Amino acid sequence: MIKGFLAVLSIALTVFALADCVQTENDKVRGIPKWAWVVLVVLLPWVGPITWLVVGKDRQDGNGIDRPRRDGPTAPDEDPDFLRRLDEDIRRERRERQRREQGEQGPDSPSGGPAST
Known part of the structure; x- marks a missing residue:
């Protein structure tokens, strides 16, 4: 056996x-x-x-951890430069949207500008 x-x-x-x-x-x-x-x-x-x-x-990578080696490009969500540019684009679009909304709500409108009594 x-x-x-x-x-x-x-x-x-x-x-x-x-x-x-x-x-x-x-x-x-x-x-x-x-x-x-x-x-x-x-x-x-x-x-x-x-x-x-x-x-x-x-079996080990340079830092002692066994992980697959990538020789090609990284995915966009792993690229710090891409993520930084994406964050900047989102902030710029939010600022532009806020400016447009403030431009539509003139100083005479009830929600924009000083309150009139």
Whole structure:
């Protein structure tokens, strides 16, 4: 029973490590070339997959957090310059709207200007 469980666990670990190795970009592979990692993972049960998972792949970003790397443009809601310009545009439109509303409500209208008795 235990031998069967260990065999299935070994196969699952090997398949997982092999899939991870094959899908890893070449610039993230550490130590030896990717093809050598594939051979190591397949031919050395337990040792190959565990070694790949521990040291074979550069899993961390520069600050120690594993996150996807973006090489292309960022989304507009993540761009600080875009957000700043958007905020300035909204404030300018509000000021213009207030000026128009104040211009429509002349000093003689009941809600604009001094109250007449």
